[in-house]
Amino acid sequence: MTKANISKAQLVEQLMLWKNKQISAEQLQDWMxxxxxxDEVDIGLGECEWTIEAMxxxxNEYEIAKLDKFRQENAQLAIDFIDTDESRFNQTRHLFLQDGFRD
Structure with missing residues (x-):
């Protein structure tokens, strides 16, 4: 049996829709x-290790965070994190986790 796969492009597309106010935070979370x-879905099949980890x-963060903590104005931080190279992984992860959500 073949597992489903979430591609980098699919995830970035959802984030862009939210960033551009084409879907709500609730719709983004529902998609996540x-x-x-x-356990059931491959995440980023064929991508490099750090991209899979970022995805x-x-x-996970958008799945579990409370909707009122989402910062749509900082959606680009999630996209940048997914698109980063290995040398900037820790920096972009920190920015996403610190500024992507309200305290």
Whole structure:
């Protein structure tokens, strides 16, 4: 049996829709909840290790965070984190986790 796969492009597309106010935070979270299941779905199949890790972190954070903590104005931080190279991984992760959500 073949597992489903969430591609980097699919995840970035959802984040862009939210960033551009084409979907709500609730719709973004619903997509994460519906699609993020690491035991059942491959995340970023064929991508490099740090991209897969970034995708997992982004999807997990948007899946579990309270909606009123989402910062749509900083959605680009999630996209930058997913698109980063290995040398900037820790920096972009820190920015996403610190500024992507309200305290």
């Amino acid at each position: 909840v519906s699609h993020y299941d690491p 997992n972190i982004v999807m």
